Amino acid sequence: MSSLVGHQIQQSDKIKSMIQDLVGEVGKLNAQITGIRAPQDEFKDSGKQKVDLAGQFRGRPLHYPYMGTGAGRGPYVELEDGSVKLDLINGIGIHLMGHSHPRVITAAVRGSLADILTQGNLQPNNEYRLFTEKIVKLASKKSRLKYAWIATCGTMANENALKLSRQKNSPARFVMGFKDAFAGRSTMMAEVTDNPAYKQGLPEYHEVLRVPFYDKRDPKSGEKALNVMKEHVAKHEGNISVFGFEPMLGEGGYQAAPRDFFIPLLDFCKSKNIAIWADEVQTFTRTGEYFAFETLDIGQYIDICTIAKTAQVGATLYTEDYNPKPGLIAGTFSGSTPSLSAGMEMLDMLGEGFLGPQGRINQIHRRFIDGINRLNETSCKGIAQDAGGMGLMIAFTPHDGKKESANAFLNKLFQNGVIAFPCGKDPVRARFLVPAIIEDADIDIALKAIEKTLLEGV
Template sequence: MHPDFMNNRQLFLNHLAQTTDFPLLIEIEKAEGVYMYGPDGESYLDLISGIGVSNIGHRHPKVIQAIKEQLDKYLHLMVYGEYVQSPQTQLAKALCDTLPESLDNVYLVNSGSEAVEGALKLAKRFTNRREIISCVDAYHGSSQGALSVGGNEVFKRAYRPLLPGIKNVVYGSFHQLNEITEQTAAVIVETIQGEAGIKVACREYFQALRKKCNETGTLLILDEIQAGFGRTGKFWAFEHFGIEPDILVCAKGMGGGMPIGAFIANKDVMGAFKNNPLLGHITTFGGHPVSAVASLATIQVIQEEGLMEQVEEKANLFKQLLIHPKIKGIRNKGLMMAVEFESFDVLKPIIDRAITNGVITDWFLFCDDAMRIAPPLVITAEEIKRACQIILDAIGD
């Protein structure tokens, strides 16, 4: 075994905080496109994009070029919102250009959890209400506010007390829309439920949700941390359902591999942060210029390379090829896919064997009987065929 691997592995186990007793322990030295490479040249086809991050592949040349050019200009200058910085202003304009006119003001942060935190604060400040409604089996992040609106008690119980005034409703339930009242500051919903195993509510549900929020003066926060940036075949997943949110949350695929997130609202709504108190939300590194130029390049790549137009065809190819008696079904919206098996006990050895054979997949936090497939949007038909054959061989083994 490569001696450096042993050294790095031991350093990893000794000095990096662990979140389970069974980390994957895959060492990666390089990544390019849809592939990651180990120290001895072993290759792994990344079918999960670092959990929805590498939508345009690893180290896209246009992202790398944008980063290199920014490095010669400046890095961090000042806390967010004080200096006029071209990477931030150009990115904000490009984001707004992808959105309805009602969403014209961007607050840049570092991650999805931070974007959720900011969105929750904004809704409470703007409405002067305190109740928040979220969904069963929702996942919005791991910080305490984001965890509070998460919808799985297993992940929450060890950290209580969390934020008060949180109600959970069932995603897609028309009846439970009656829980939204004039006491509700915001409803926060993943447009496509991710960690629940790719659950997609119908268009009529989203229409009814939007109508109920309008009637009660409640802000609708849509979490597109996983679903945004072309993943579903539209730039934003809410475009499939004919509605607009009051606040949109994004991160993950936004940065082309760099850490960045945002919450986006109407300028009047966002203005609630300017007084009582002023500086109502603060971030030191939000909108970091290197991350911002990487994000702008990512938007340009998605649009200029026509990646969204290819999503449905590529998703259909996965569905055509992944046919096996042990596969119970496939749920998806574009290249956000869940391949269903009988149980975790059936699925886990398949995932392990596929990794051994060079394809990285995963399961979902709240749906451990389904395999996560969310590859870079740049994946080719040949790479899809190769990946599917390795998965089918792993099932057979």
């Protein structure tokens, strides 16, 4: 009698027990990581050597002297110099559930026991099917999105989104996007990205038309953005394929906008048959709902949506109208089996009290923002300004917001045990991608480190 060996492996009680024992042992070791710890004398030199070697072989130094040992617990991560940092950037947003979460590790180990580690679009296993089904069902609850195509990263997901819109609306080629947008680092996504520093020496294709983003200081901000969009369409009638936008600017400064800002822009694009592409590579799972288009209640407008980071793989979701012809999007890789397995586990976990107006994500946001605002009003008066963002994406402007002072603050904050990154150009802001599993006590530790670092000056 024939049997499905793969199913037998997945269902084996002995293998399940071995995985539980392994994850449990790792958990016991990681339990030693209890909070922020300074570099240890016995590991400083070897840690620095490893950091230097990483920079040597890639041709440029690391942004921070960060080299993880492979150990961590929740929001804390252990580095090779013996230090433990409070990780509030999470690999620029990959580690939604922090470090060494037992459920995530269990899912990844389970995936790693499959016959292949990397799945392909032509020869997928069940994880590919299950991930695609899960993400489509989540997206279609409040949108017309019907299909998903898995890719290896956010940039590739965005490339596929642009190809879908251009094929459907051919021969239209122009892209409308917001000023200060970020879309990725491929040649075309660097063009869509509005940051000259990210495309030095690259050719200019002049195919992207900029629209100003929301400015909360200007009551006519929405009107101005719509007028600029109308001017672009009048000049390039019939030659604009897509309006691609981040529901909240990411690299551009963690600037959020209300629903009322987006609706006139989206209505106008619909009236002109311009595709609407929501780039949720960074906002996916972070705004209090699975998708920011749910948080903003604009799902009915979305033709194409891209995700990555917390999903552990990239994916392009699209409606029936934008289902591409065979051959347009493909590629060998569609993500590793452990990544697909872990990504699905984290999506399941989010449904357990993290989402909604009163869910844990919004609780974290309020506590963190309120804490920064208190600092700006008391001990750090005037030097922790404009705290904001959406959900787990939080930022504020340190000191005068100039690049030099913001970077000095962030480097000192790293030395004081908290990892954050810059975003925006004028001003430059300190940004945090907070893990969903952070406890209130850990937020308080982060706020104390922020206060200490601000008071140290630049």
